[in-house]
Amino acid sequence: MNIIVLIKQVPDMEKVKFDSEKGVVDRKSAGTEINPFDLNALEAAVQISEKIDSTVTAVSMGPPSAQEALKECIARGAKQGILISDAKFGGSDTKATSTILSSAIQKIGSYDLIIAGEKTVDGDTGQIGPEVAEFLNIPHGSYISKVQDINESEIKVCSEIWEGTYLKSIKLPALITVTKDINVPRLPSFKNKMKARKAEIKIIKFEDLKENLDINKVGFNGSPTKVKKIEVPQISKREGKIYRENIPQAVEGLVNIFKEKKVVD
Secondary structure, three states: OEEEEEEOEEEOOOOOEEEOOOOEEEHHHOOEEEOHHHHHHHHHHHHHHHHOOOEEEEEEEOOHHHHHHHHHHHHOOOOEEEEEOOHHHOOOOHHHHHHHHHHHHHHHOOOOEEEEEOOOOOOOOOOHHHHHHHHHOOOEEEEEEEEEEEOOOEEEEEEEEOOEEEEEEEEOOEEEEEOHHHOOOOOOOHHHHHHHHOOOOEEEOHHHHOOOOOHHHOOOOOOOOOOOOOOOOOOOOOOOOOOOOOHHHHHHHHHHHHHHOOOOO
16 A cells, blocks of 8 residues: 655744745744644554555655655655655645645555645645645545544544544545544654665656646746735733732622623622
């Protein structure tokens, strides 16, 4: 079985800054890491490979620096890493990104299962996985919290939607997006880290995909959606009062607040 895991290198969202005028994330303002949800996707793939004979391939679209993220994926259990990187892809929105990813997956060759994280912490759209599935014309399941069973023809999963849990059977090839509840990603061993440092990451550029990829549908100009404005909300602080001496005044104040909030009549 061939399993593809979609990986994205994202900025440290606790430290990153935003360019409100340009409507973009200033990715140079903070360090990078693998999108946390994608680590769950990778772990799910590795666990499947431990049960049935499988090859796990980590695929990422991003700048050349994303090779380090793919090497970490190899240290965590992936067999190989493939980076889709070209200046022509810069500024792609979710549709353009999904177009590029699906084209690259077709270029890579046969696959049985594609696993992606529920969403990315920098975009938070949750659109890439389902859009890739649509472009590849394969079934997909979202918000997967558990893989019940898998064989060469189908995968049975638990999908958490709203307040319900649904048991779904999906024919392969298929794509699933997983939540953080599906597993706890294991840490790579020192031995695997050292081995992954020497791994060769295959690079796919636009020239490699131009036979089935329209230049007018990728990058900033090929993106139908644009970020008009970014607003970072101010953090509201909790307000409080301290009564040290006048206890009756404190009680009266609390009663008035409860009445105002209609907690008591």
